[in-house]
Amino acid sequence: MTSADVAREAGVSRATVSYVLNNAPHQRIAESTRRRVWATAARLGYAPSAAARTLRIGRSDIVLGLLPDWPIEHVLGRLIQQLTDALAEHDLTFLVHSSGDSRRPLREIWKAMTPAAVLALGEFPASEAEAMRMAGVEVVMAVYGSVREELRAPLVSEEPxxxxxxxxxxxxxxRLGYAAPDLSRLGELVGSRLDGVRKVCAELGLPEPDVRTVPLDVRDAAEVVTTWLAADAPVTGVCAFNDDVALAVLAGLNHLGLRAPGDLAVIGVDDISNAALAQPPLTTVVRDTEAIARGLARRLVDTLDGKQTPTDPIQDPLRVLVRESA
Structure with missing residues (x-):
């Protein structure tokens, strides 16, 4: 279907179809004609082409999201959905591509779609960012890291x-411990969250946190718990990287016949569905991913529009949801 088909069926000119479907300003078109054009376009299944829209507004409406090699579950999946919705409110389409260990070179991906902006969750090479800008990609931003070799703060800080x-x-x-995940590819996030724990320990005059990797396996987790409790200065409270790791610590405690918080207090992050069902129910830090998504969309749109944007991280309201584990 083409705009000529719509024009013929609706009994109007192709120019009128273009004005109506593109909401062109300063065009005096009767409301009855507008309704007839929209109804005809809907009946015929016609929509203006992306290429034509790009020519009209001077840029693509695509934002390419680059995902590192991270598990897409729980909070990350929710953030992607909320980013999609927040960008859609600005007439931008969010397309996600996993850049970790891709069989197709990243350059082929962004060249094929010529996005208006690229939003990377992790780091990526400055040379790639420069190539994007040279090819006309207007905005290249990194969320949880930075464009490598460029000194700029991350858009979202994990330290808090x-x-x-x-x-x-x-x-x-x-005496606090830190339960890190058994996934080296999450190093960016682990390091930043651990820095937050270390800074508070230093501020309060507490020893450095005892950092251990906790696999998602009951027996292995029990060994880590045993190590914490057997130390010369036993660990009595554990900050876990996320709820999955915190649940592994709780499972390790249960395997040893112990229980939180009496033998070891545990706090997670994310408030996943299983957190409230744990034994005991898990205390966790809850993030406002909606605020993060809207903040990212706002900064991206403002940058596209040539506006000055803040350099500090987007405010992520946090709250501790207190349950029985800590």
Whole structure:
């Protein structure tokens, strides 16, 4: 179907069809004609082509999201959906591509769609970013890292998460542990959250947190718990990277016949569905991913429009949801 088909069926000119479907300003078109054009276009299944729209507004409406090699579950999946919705409110289409270990070179991907902007969740090479800009990609932004070799703060900081965990536990515990995930590819996020725990420990005069990798396996997790409890200065409270790792710590405690928080307090991050069902129910840090998504969309749109944007991280309201584990 083409605009000529719509014009013929609706009994109007192709120019009128273009004006109506593209909401062209300063065109005096009767409301009855507008309704007839829209109804005809809907009946015929016609929509203006992306190429024509790009020519009209001077840029693509696509934002290419680059995902590192991270598990897409829980919070990350929700953030992607909320980003899609937030960008759609600005007439932008969010397309996601996994850039981790891709069989197709990244350059082929963005060249094929010529996006208006690229939003990467992790780091990517400055040379790639420069190539994008040279090819006309107007905005290249990184969320949880930076464009490598460019000195700029991340758009979203993970430090406050670890800080919130440590402050909650430090009210009753003076020797903290940190439960890291058994996934090296999450290093960017782990390092930043752990920095938050370390800074609070230093601020309060507590020892450095005892950092251990906790696999998602009951027996392996039990070994880590045993190590924490057998230390010269036993760990009594653990900040876990996320709820999955926190649940592994709880499983390790149960395997040893122990229980949180009496033997070891545990706090997670994300409030996944299983957190409330754990034994005991898991205390966790809750993030406002809706605020993050809207903040990212706002900065991206403002940058596209040539406006000045803040350099500090987007504010991510956090709250500690207190349950029985800590």
């Amino acid at each position: 998460i670890g800080a919130a965990q440590a402050r909650h536990l430090a009210r009753s515990h003076h």
